[in-house]
């Protein structure tokens with residue numbers, strides 16, 4: 041079964057009339073991880089944002105987005121808010137951006153959980169505490185009482201993963217969740233994503249520059265360039281026998297860059 045189907049997605053900047061994503065289609069099968077790779081500016085983030093319809097006001101989209109066969113493009117903004125988080129969870133590039141800088145992070149966590157569950161404060165706290173401990177965030181209550189700027193990028197990403205564990209969405213969209221982190225934190229956060237998949241069996245879209253990470257985590261790959269998908273296939277197919285010249289270039293150059301990361305993942309620290 042397809043958890044998600046994107047058909048003929050187009051995205052454009054209405055202020056300039058510039059087309060950014062030009063008619064892309066892809067599917068996410070239940071329980072699998074689809075990686076979206078491609079150079080900076082190729083449209084990976086806008087593709088993710090289109091799925092949950094979270095764009096800046098001047099960005100427009102057309103095409104079909106089907107979640108378990110339901111057309112999300114027909115839903116009202118209110119109905120869409122119910123889908124985000126609980127059904128389709130998104131983990132952004134910068135954990136910092138997800139939190140309000142003027143409140144302690146626990147406020148965001150409580151508000152998010154309140155939107156989706158009827159839990160008392162103490163039940164919500166107990167569930168969150170358990171999830172935080174499972175992603176190696178020790179002393180969870182202390183962390184929840186801190187402002188975003190008092191936590192490292194790696195901690196904020198792990199906090200987002202913990203919140204995702206509690207929300208248990210059917211689909212997790214992770215848009216370069218390790219880009220803003222140092223190598224050691226990247227390693228830890230990727231490990232957490234691998235466990236998150238194992239534990240929840242969720243379907244996942246994972247955007248990454250790093251083909252080493254993609255190899256570890258994904259089943260299928262879509263390669264984007266200039267707003268189109270130039271190649272799709274299984275990780276195995278795309279990495280061992282890339283067909284499109286751009287994929288061939290990406291695979292030959294990027295795998296080299298990932299060697300350091302792989303050494304870490306394989307315990308070469």
Ligand SMILES: Nc1ncnc2c1ncn2[C@@H]1O[C@H](COP(=O)(O)OP(=O)(O)OP(=O)(O)O)[C@@H](O)[C@H]1O
Pocket residue numbers: 053060078079080081082083084085086087096099
């Ligand atoms: N809010 C916006 N307003 C106008 N143009 C935008 C906006 N967001 C993205 N774009 C443009 O859309 C194109 C695709 O951007 P997008 O962020 O989706 O790329 P990306 O592949 O995710 O890149 P990166 O890997 O750097 O995050 C770029 O040319 C970018 O300048």
